Amino acid sequence: MKQVVNTDIAIIGGGIAGLWLLNRLRQLNYGAVLLESDTLGGGQSHKAQGIIHGGMKYALQGVLTPATQAIADMPEVWNACLSGKGLIDLQQVPVLSTKQYLWAPGSLTAKLAGFFAGLALKGNVEALDKKDYPSVFQHAAFKGQVYSLDEIVLDVNVLLRTLAMPYQEIIYKVDAFHDTHTQFDDKNHLTYFQANATPLPAVEIKAQKYIFVAGEGNEVILKQLKHPVLNMQRRPLQMVMMKANFTYPLYAHCMGLGATPRMTITSHIAHDGKMVWYMGGQISEEGVNRSPHEQIQIAKNELQELFPWLDFSAAEFATFFVNRAEPLQPDGKRPDSFFIKNIENTMIAWPTKLAFAPKLAEEIIQLLAEENITPKANDLYALRAFPMPTFAKPIWDQLL
Numbered sequence: 194m195k196q197v198v199n200t201d202i203a204i205i206g207g208g209i210a211g212l213w214l215l216n217r218l219r220q221l222n223y224g225a226v227l228l229e230s231d232t233l234g235g236g237q238s239h240k241a242q243g244i245i246h247g248g249m250k251y252a253l254q255g256v257l258t259p260a261t262q263a264i265a266d267m268p269e270v271w272n273a274c275l276s277g278k279g280l281i282d283l284q285q286v287p288v289l290s291t292k293q294y295l296w297a298p299g300s301l302t303a304k305l306a307g308f309f310a311g312l313a314l315k316g317n318v319e320a321l322d323k324k325d326y327p328s329v330f331q332h333a334a335f336k337g338q339v340y341s342l343d344e345i346v347l348d349v350n351v352l353l354r355t356l357a358m359p360y361q362e363i364i365y366k367v368d369a370f371h372d373t374h375t376q377f378d379d380k381n382h383l384t385y386f387q388a389n390a391t392p393l394p395a396v397e398i399k400a401q402k403y404i405f406v407a408g409e410g411n412e413v414i415l416k417q418l419k420h421p422v423l424n425m426q427r428r429p430l431q432m433v434m435m436k437a438n439f440t441y442p443l444y445a446h447c448m449g450l451g452a453t454p455r456m457t458i459t460s461h462i463a464h465d466g467k468m469v470w471y472m473g474g475q476i477s478e479e480g481v482n483r484s485p486h487e488q489i490q491i492a493k494n495e496l497q498e499l500f501p502w503l504d505f506s507a508a509e510f511a512t513f514f515v516n517r518a519e520p521l522q523p524d525g526k527r528p529d530s531f532f533i534k535n536i537e538n539t540m541i542a543w544p545t546k547l548a549f550a551p552k553l554a555e556e557i558i559q560l561l562a563e564e565n566i567t568p569k570a571n572d573l574y575a576l577r578a579f580p581m582p583t584f585a586k587p588i589w590d591q592l593l
């Protein structure tokens with residue numbers, strides 16, 4: 194007999210976007226199911242540095258860009274959740290740092306003084322007294338000035354678990370899609386959606402809305418949709434990790450002369466208790482055409498130049514490539530904000546930043562209300578034998 198489940202909303206993708214949305218929909222009594230084809234958070238989400246940007250990073254050329262304005266209120270939304278007064282209770286999620294720091298190496302400090310003064314005037318950026326510098330800069334050899342930004346850094350791995358744990362019974366591991374698993378009519382209405390967890394019998398998922406928040410995985414559906422303008426872009430990075438033989442927690446953007454920070458460092462504790470510096474920014478964008486060996490060499494040189502008083506000779510290094518998946522932009526650059534396309538009974542969405550996940554979910558809920566999609570059904574019995582996906586391991590514990 195054909196196995197069928199009936200629900201209000203089928204969420205495809207268990208990264209930050211899908212997990213946040215699942216929480217919000219269940220709070221509003223929508224019937225919902227989340228399908229994940231790999232590990233929870235194991236796409237981009239668990240590779241995020243966990244910075245809840247307030248947009249200053251995007252204003253580094255001294256002008257307030259549309260990207261700055263779009264993201265400006267996100268720290269407040271997240272802070273409310275972290276203090277138990279927001280849309281989702283995140284009191285269990287560790288805040289790794291209440292500030293993100295900004296600094297320029299000694300040789301650039303004078304050149305960038307005017308630029309930093311301009312940022313300070315806009316608020317949120319504050320020049321620090323030496324006694325308040327992060328510990329790594331409390332060294333006589335450090336000649337620069339450190340500023341602080343009101344941007345928190347979260348433990349993303351705990352965040353993902355916190356969002357998934359209350360809803361384990363409606364999160365299922367499925368096989369990745371195959372063209373035959375979905376059917377659209379000529380108006381792009383999804384007429385058939387099948388979930389598979391080989392070797393179990395296939396289950397048809399009937400939902401009022403199918404929401405694809407599958408990151409790079411959204412591309413498979415886009416190909417079937419044949420939408421005239423909707424396409425996906427990938428912006429690749431080669432991130433670097435260094436496991437240190439010292440303990441200097443650092444959450445900071447190192448400024449160079451360009452608009453992207455020369456290096457953005459966050460700090461995490463690996464399973465063996467050692468500290469990991471996780472490095473993105475310009476080094477990871479420019480590193481996409483380098484071999485891992487070259488990228489590590491460049492990272493070592495950069496670190497030695499920026500922190501000549503530290504000894505990196507015993508540190509372990511690793512790199513990995515990852516794509517940021519987003520809606521295609523005419524210039525191929527970063528979209529200013531999150532993205533949702535509502536097509537018949539399907540939505541395709543990308544948060545484009547972890548920080549935007551709350552805003553993305555609220556916008557989706559608003560769109561559902563506008564279409565009069567209200568809570569009706571949640572009969573998931575036919576999925577009872579489907580397994581739950583595991584959580585992705587922190588990326589440094591996979592590679593270092």
Ligand SMILES: Cc1cc2nc3c(=O)[nH]c(=O)nc-3n(C[C@H](O)[C@H](O)[C@H](O)COP(=O)(O)OP(=O)(O)OC[C@H]3O[C@@H](n4cnc5c(N)ncnc54)[C@H](O)[C@@H]3O)c2cc1C
Nearest residue numbers: 206208210230236237238242243244408410545546547548
């Ligand atoms: C290195 C790096 C650092 C970052 N740092 C930050 C930061 O500090 N702050 C910030 O705000 N943002 C940051 N970002 C951006 C942020 O990580 C992403 O915008 C966000 O995680 C995307 O979430 P998502 O849920 O859309 O996608 P993903 O996390 O990629 O999740 C998609 C999920 O869908 C699943 N999937 C794919 N295909 C299918 C299928 N067919 N069926 C079922 N499931 C499927 C995948 O397995 C995956 O689990 C960073 C990104 C990168 C790459």
